Amino acid sequence: MESITLELRPELASEIDSEATKLGYGGRDEYIRHLLKAHAHLRQELLADESQTSITDPETIQTISERIETISVELDRVIDRVDGIESTIQQLSVAAQDQTDNSSTDDIDSETAEKSETQFENEVSSFTELEAWLVDHGPRKDIACEIILEAATILQEDGPLSTGELQSRLFESYPDVYSSDTALWGSTVNRVYEEAPGFSKPDYGMYDFE
Numbered sequence: 001m002e003s004i005t006l007e008l009r010p011e012l013a014s015e016i017d018s019e020a021t022k023l024g025y026g027g028r029d030e031y032i033r034h035l036l037k038a039h040a041h042l043r044q045e046l047l048a049d050e051s052q053t054s055i056t057d058p059e060t061i062q063t064i065s066e067r068i069e070t071i072s073v074e075l076d077r078v079i080d081r082v083d084g085i086e087s088t089i090q091q092l093s094v095a096a097q098d099q100t101d102n103s104s105t106d107d108i109d110s111e112t113a114e115k116s117e118t119q120f121e122n123e124v125s126s127f128t129e130l131e132a133w134l135v136d137h138g139p140r141k142d143i144a145c146e147i148i149l150e151a152a153t154i155l156q157e158d159g160p161l162s163t164g165e166l167q168s169r170l171f172e173s174y175p176d177v178y179s180s181d182t183a184l185w186g187s188t189v190n191r192v193y194e195e196a197p198g199f200s201k202p203d204y205g206m207y208d209f210e
Contacts, residue, residue: 006032013028016028016031016032019031126152126197126198126209126210127149127152127153127156127198129197129198130148130149130152130196130197130198131149133196133197134148134149134196137192137195137196138192138196139187139188139191139192141187143174143177144187144188147170147173147174147177147184147188147189148188148189148192148196150170150173150174151166151170151188151189151207151209152198152199152209154166154169154170155199155207155208155209156209156210159207159208159209160202160203160206160207160208161206161207161208162205162206162207163185163205163206163207166189166207167181167182167184167185168181170184170185170188170189171184189207193207198210
């Protein structure tokens with residue numbers, strides 16, 4: 001240990017001797033060594049307080065903020081990855097279910113296709129029959145026969161339709177042929193629907209073509 005020499009004022013030396021005696025120390029040297037050790041402990045506590053206080057330093061706060069942002073970005077990547085895995089699992093599950101249902105689906109598709117084909121054949125047959133009837137029994141004007149065929153087409157696609165709606169749609173297609181939709185209707189569909197094949201009235205004021 002290194003020895004040092006201290007020069008004290010007489011009154012300070014007297015106070016130290018008195019305190020050492022009262023506290024049970026062997027002399028002023030032992031008491032002063034105790035004071036120096038206590039000072040060292042106090043200094044360590046002070047440094048610890050300064051270390052805790054330094055967290056408020058702007059540079060330290062900036063560093064911590066950047067670290068938090070980095071962690072946040074990494075967390076987002078992990079979440080995206082988990083979402084992607086869950087989506088893949090769901091797609092595989094759907095694909096497996098579709099494969100399981102393939103046999104029944106094929107049967108349904110085949111039945112639907114057969115029905116559609118039959119319906120299409122019936123529609124073509126009805127339309128062909130109407131065309132033949134118009135040649136022998138339809139209005140003299142070709143444009144009138146054309147409008148009747150147009151009415152059959154509209155009803156096949158969107159029917160049944162009310163009288164007013166069918167009149168309006170026909171007049172929109174032929175606005176310059178007749179003076180009004182009423183005149184067009186009276187010279188075409190209304191004139192032949194009771195005898196022309198394919199036309200029907202499923203309800204009052206309604207027309208259809210099958």
